[in-house]
Amino acid sequence: MIDDLVKDLDERMAKTVGVLRDDLMSIRTGRASPALVDKLVIDYYGTPTPLQQIASISIPEAQQILIRPYSAADIESIERAIASSDLGLSPNNDGQQIRLNIPPLTEDRRRDLTKQVGKRAEDARISTRNIRRDVINDLRDYEKESLITEDDLHLGQEKIQEKTDQYIKTIDQVSDQKESEIMTI
Numbered sequence: 001m002i003d004d005l006v007k008d009l010d011e012r013m014a015k016t017v018g019v020l021r022d023d024l025m026s027i028r029t030g031r032a033s034p035a036l037v038d039k040l041v042i043d044y045y046g047t048p049t050p051l052q053q054i055a056s057i058s059i060p061e062a063q064q065i066l067i068r069p070y071s072a073a074d075i076e077s078i079e080r081a082i083a084s085s086d087l088g089l090s091p092n093n094d095g096q097q098i099r100l101n102i103p104p105l106t107e108d109r110r111r112d113l114t115k116q117v118g119k120r121a122e123d124a125r126i127s128t129r130n131i132r133r134d135v136i137n138d139l140r141d142y143e144k145e146s147l148i149t150e151d152d153l154h155l156g157q158e159k160i161q162e163k164t165d166q167y168i169k170t171i172d173q174v175s176d177q178k179e180s181e182i183m184t185i
Helices: 002-025 071-084 107-144 150-185
Strands: 040-045 046-048 057-061 062-067 091-093 097-102
Touching: 002 057, 002 150, 040 071, 046 107, 062 071, 062 107, 071 097
Parallel strands: none
Antiparallel strands: 040 046, 057 062, 062 097, 091 097
């Protein structure tokens, strides 16, 4: 029973770390990456559609993203979505494809981005602690219902705390890696 709770905790915390990694991939580091535009949602004939479903995305140069719509009629809607997004990039349209030039980041912008990374990492830590709290409450409920002993409760709490510490350490490593990537010129 305790092992099932720990397994559930493990899965939920792993998802939290995965979401953080995906979220951090969308933060611009001064280099072109398809992940910058992966989360863009395009209004495709009235239906919100992910960009990768209506266009191919490539990186022809280190500072440029090339978006080739499968249909030339979609260029304007892709352009509008990019302009209205929080990417801070201006699309260049040549009628067939869209080029996004990634400008080098200023020192102030780098600091702002590292603050964003820190905030998102803190959100992941909070989520991890909330998962820990929920699982510990489940353990206490089991003990109240006499499904486990008090010793099992304390043993389970120790296992849960070890897992929580492990995942918080992973979150710190992921955010530190992204911050150093942003600060690298």
